[in-house]
Amino acid sequence: MRDIVKDYLDGLIPRRAFMKRMSQAGFGVAAAASALKSLEPLARAQSGQGARGQAQTSVNSPAGSLTTPFEGTGGELLAEQLRAAGVKFLFLGNGSGLGSLCDALLDRPDMQIILAIHEDHCVSIADGYSKASGKPGFVMFSRVGTPHATANMYNAMKDRSSLIITSDHAESDREGRDGLEDIDDWLETVEQFTKFRWVVREPERIPEWTMKAFKLATTMPGGPTYLRFPRDILYKKKVRAGIYPSGTFNIPMSLRPSPREVEQAARILLEAKSPLLNVGYEVTASGAVASVVQLAELLAIPVTQSTSWGADFPTTHPLFLRSSAWRYPETIDAYLNIGGTMEGSASDGGGRLRGAKIIHACVDAGHLGTAYPVHVALAANIKETATALVDAIKSMATSQRLTQIRESRLAAAEDFTKRMRESAESIARRQFDRVPLTWECLSFEINAALDRDAYIVEEFGTEGPRSLQWFPFAEGEKTKIGRTTGYSLGWGVGASIGVKLARPDNQVVCLQGDGGFLFGQSEALWTMSRYDVPIIVVIFNNRCYNETRARMYAQGGRQSELKKDMLSYLGDPNVDFVSIAGAYNIKGEQVQSREQIKAAMQRAVKATRDGRPYLIDALVERGQSGAEAWYPAYSVAKTRTRRV
Secondary structure, eight states: HHHHHHHHTTSSOHHHHHHHHHHHHOHHHHHHHHHHHHOOOOOOOEEBBBBBBBBBBOOTSSSOOOOOEEEEEHHHHHHHHHHHTTTOOEOOOOOOHHHHHHHHHOOOOTTTEEEEEHHHHHHHHHHHHHHHHHSEEEEOOOOGGGGHHHHHHHHHHTTOEEEEEEEEOOTTTTTTTTOOOOOOOOOOOGGGGGGEEOOOOGGGHHHHHHHHHHHHHSSSOOEEEEEEEEEEHHHOOEEEEEEOOOGGGOOOOOOOHHHHHHHHHHHHHHHOOEEEEEEEEHHHHHHHHHHHHHHHHHHOOOOOOSSSOOOOOOOTTTTBOOOGGGGGOOOOOOEEEEOOOOHHHHHHTTTTTTTTTEEEEEOGGGGTOOOOOOEEEEESSSSHHHHHHHHHHHHSSSSHHHHHHHHHHHHHHHHHHHHHHHHHHHHHHHHTTTTOHHHHHHHHHHHHHHHHTTTTEEEETTTTHHHHTTTBBTTSBBBBOOOOOOOSSSOHHHHHHHHHHHHHHHHHHHHHHHHHHHHTTEEEEEEEETTTOOEEEEEOOOOOOOHHHHHHHHHTOOHHTTTTOSSOOOOOSSHHHHHHHHHTTTTTEEEEHHHHHHHHHHHHHHHHHOOOEEEEEEEBOOOSSSSSSOOOOOOOHHHSSSSS
């Protein structure tokens, strides 16, 4: 029935054919007629017709569009189009170019400004909101703030986040003169970080271009779009245009894979002796986790996780290999990458895939066969792909054969994952009483203090797996958001604000390294404090960039040989993060032992239940051997010849 309904809504079959196919599928005439009646409003909306089947038109809008006439300033047109798109929060920075929009918002109390004092945080807050809500995030800041925002625009593009990022632009009669806050080509500066970019030069087309930016940002594969509005068109009065309802730019992307390719992939998986399934960010983005779990369980295929901002498979599932993926003893003869990218040697696991038949499925066709050769490529929606593979496999094998395959593999996979987890936990628990804290102990106690359905926003590096293994991420359990696949630091604290705005009735905890926090994230605490955003921020403070050190030492160069790290030590000064939080009227405390973190988490939970954020500065081990506190010292004061 699903295929019949989709074909009807897509306009591929008329009413008569719908009734005929429903009858062939076993539905009675009355049931088919009832279904058709319920679908008719949706069909009319998708075809651009009104309730009586008449094409709807309005002033200054393309013929046949379902728009509502509106007259006002350019800023009012923008606000009205955002309202029609369902925008509740506007993530704004400070700038006089936003004045016309802010004037309009005074008369629209249903739309809430969330102000950030740095443009990069406008983007990270919107990104967290979009990831947690599944809705697009709208951003606007001063035109000259665009360079500040590009780090998190890059992160959003890597994650294909649905963001609409906007700014003002030079007045139409001053553009191109190298004037105040202007350069010749602003769009070129963000080309690599955006899916679409445009300068809106006609005030009556503000709704049209805004609608297009929403459509492109939300159509998978998504990605941030960027619009610039010259100040004079935002302030222009008595502009007449049509406002687009949200349904006119919501494009369903339930693209089904090719039946022929599905059959090939299903046969490979069915005949494989030791297949492996790898999941990526598109699984979460397309709401396909349950479908992928069903696929993995059907043949008891072990599962690995590629780089992703989400947990794309339940981390407590016996088929999930965690970071032990490439220690799995079986020789891999079939590899299904579903929803992730193929990153060459990074995905190859040191040659484990040599000789394996590769299947790659994702909606972003640009990733298929570009970084790694594949035997079968499936360019389609991930949920549709997983469902189609399950159906195809079931059609090719008897239930008895499927049971035999499943039982023969499941016991081995369960035994392996159980042994690996028990071993890791046993080693970690022996060190729980260390001072300073181990990453494992700190994470264990944080998890123990939280609600079962808390949201965890993390921005960890190489130490991440040690921490995250203590949090169960699954349906009905905790939800993971972060780290971005872009890996540009300075995202996590702002993103956690957006997550809490999207999920006010869930606990939200931000897990952040000290190095990442020092990438300009303290300003996000201002927004957190102003809007009473009750988040627990835990800084894993090892006074070091562990990830940088680990990568450099792995190259075996002079730094590794002499145990002298030129860049990574962050002590001297030892930053007082609790005092930084206090400057924004946020309470906090420093801990370094297991008993201290237990008590601190109780106070943090109480503070957030009372409606305020709380920061914990947790001193943790560095985890790297060598001269941990060494750095190439230099004192300007000692070079002076005058005491000035």
